Amino acid sequence: MKGPFRSEWLEHYLSEKAPGVFLCSNDGETILEIGRSDDDLKEMIKKTCTRPRGLDSLYAYFWFQYTQTPKEAFYLHCQLWHKYKRNNSTAEHPQPPLGFEDLTCPIKDCEWNRERRGLKEEKEF
Numbered sequence: 001m002k003g004p005f006r007s008e009w010l011e012h013y014l015s016e017k018a019p020g021v022f023l024c025s026n027d028g029e030t031i032l033e034i035g036r037s038d039d040d041l042k043e044m045i046k047k048t049c050t051r052p053r054g055l056d057s058l059y060a061y062f063w064f065q066y067t068q069t070p071k072e073a074f075y076l077h078c079q080l081w082h083k084y085k086r087n088n089s090t091a092e093h094p095q096p097p098l099g100f101e102d103l104t105c106p107i108k109d110c111e112w113n114r115e116r117r118g119l120k121e122e123k124e125f
């Protein structure tokens with residue numbers, strides 16, 4: 001991950017329209033938000049970190065990482081979610097991108113994987 005960067009400098013650091021993941025923070029240390037975009041990371045960070053008029057920010061800092069594909073972004077999102085979710089315990093487990101619904105979380109012993117497997121098996125019977 002690259003950062004932390006001040007969120008008012010977002011335009012300066014993100015130029016590509018590509019998938020990726022990001023983290024937001026107010027003190028540059030504690031992670032308050034974990035997010036991903038499957039097609040336009042910059043717009044997603046903008047929506048999450050800043051207010052529409054740009055007068056003040058919801059989050060002062062962000063980190064980001066572009067990825068080549070939405071699939072890669074999903075895997076990274078999962079890893080970040082498992083690492084930092086304690087600070088953000090109400091957030092739900094990342095969902096796979098559209099068209100990749102069969103992807104599973106790369107973290108061993110992930111509850112979410114187990115639940116989904118359970119649902120699938122139920123459907124098959």
Ligand SMILES: [Zn+2]
Binds near residue numbers: 111
């Ligand atoms: Zn997981």
